Amino acid sequence: MNSRLSFHFRTRYINRSKEGLWIILVLSGLIVAGCANSSNDTRIDRSFLTGKPCEAPCWYGLELDKANEDDVRQTLKTLPFIDQTTMREWTAPWLGDWSAKEIHPNCVYPVPATTGCVGLLIYNDKLKQIRMSIAYELTFGTVVEKLGPPDYMSYDIYHPEVGGCVIDLGWTTKGIDVEYLDTRDESKCKSIKKGNGVDRSTIVSGLFYYSVKEGFKSTEGLFPWTGFTSP
Numbered sequence: 001m002n003s004r005l006s007f008h009f010r011t012r013y014i015n016r017s018k019e020g021l022w023i024i025l026v027l028s029g030l031i032v033a034g035c036a037n038s039s040n041d042t043r044i045d046r047s048f049l050t051g052k053p054c055e056a057p058c059w060y061g062l063e064l065d066k067a068n069e070d071d072v073r074q075t076l077k078t079l080p081f082i083d084q085t086t087m088r089e090w091t092a093p094w095l096g097d098w099s100a101k102e103i104h105p106n107c108v109y110p111v112p113a114t115t116g117c118v119g120l121l122i123y124n125d126k127l128k129q130i131r132m133s134i135a136y137e138l139t140f141g142t143v144v145e146k147l148g149p150p151d152y153m154s155y156d157i158y159h160p161e162v163g164g165c166v167i168d169l170g171w172t173t174k175g176i177d178v179e180y181l182d183t184r185d186e187s188k189c190k191s192i193k194k195g196n197g198v199d200r201s202t203i204v205s206g207l208f209y210y211s212v213k214e215g216f217k218s219t220e221g222l223f224p225w226t227g228f229t230s231p
Contacts, residue, residue: 043081043109044135045118048207049146057175057209059130062120064175064211067127072103072120081107082118094123095214109135130209138207140169141200141228143178147171152222153198155189158182165189167198169225175212181205197229 048056057064060075067075076082086106094100100123107117121129144150150169158164164183170176180188180202192198 041109043107045079045081045107045132046136048132049138049142057130059209062127062130064127064130064209065213068125069101069122069127072122072127076103076105076120081109083108092121094121094128097123099123100128107133107135128211128214132207134204134207138178138204139200140178140180140198140202140204143169143204144200144228147174147176149227150225153225154222155192156221157186157189167192167202169198170222173212175210177208177210178204179206179208197226200228 047053047059054061054063060079061067062071062075073087076087077084083106087103088105089101089103091098092100092102100121102119102121104116104119117133117135119129119131120127121131148171151172152170153168154170155165155167158166158181162183163186165180165186165188167180167188169178182188188199188202
């Protein structure tokens with residue numbers, strides 16, 4: 001099954017040939033364990049919330065369109081939540097060009113190590129995209145409080161055969177996208193379709209940073225942001 005992480009990412013420019021395996025393995029390890037992790041555990045990446053050592057979409061000093069492959073590899077070596085024995089890479093498309101590559105290490109939380117907890121896409125020796133799983137409780141409400149109202153939202157059924165629901169909020173000028181994913185339960189998508197809006201307590205399962213210079217190409221399937229259903 002070639003499932004997707006994000007409707008608008010899929011329709012715009014990113015062909016995630018391995019994302020079905022990536023997200024299922026990540027979520028199976030993280031959704032159950034995320035809330036139990038201590039906020040002081042250095043094995044958990046909370047840089048989005050803390051803004052340390054730099055504000056998103058910068059990630060541990062790596063800036064999109066500026067950092068090169070060597071910068072990425074050297075930075076990964078310094079991060080306590082990265083399993084240094086699990087560095088993998090494969091070819092990937094960027095704007096239809098398959099000369100890009102993605103670097104995917106495991107993380108050390110929870111036990112056993114989570115597969116593919118972060119992926120960094122490099123094209124022409126420049127970092128173009130970072131995608132991360134979330135190992136702590138992060139809600140849409142918290143993200144909007146931090147970033148302000150999103151530029152758009154989108155939602156779709158995860159897969160026509162198994163159901164599920166994918167909801168995205170995106171900040172195009174910042175190059176940040178957050179995503180909720182449930183591979184079985186369609187209730188949140190059905191609620192939005194009925195006009196009920198998005199619940200601020202919706203849990204973020206994926207976080208994406210992408211190049212604002214090249215990334216956003218289409219508004220197909222996107223809806224204007226109208227706020228949350230509850231205060």
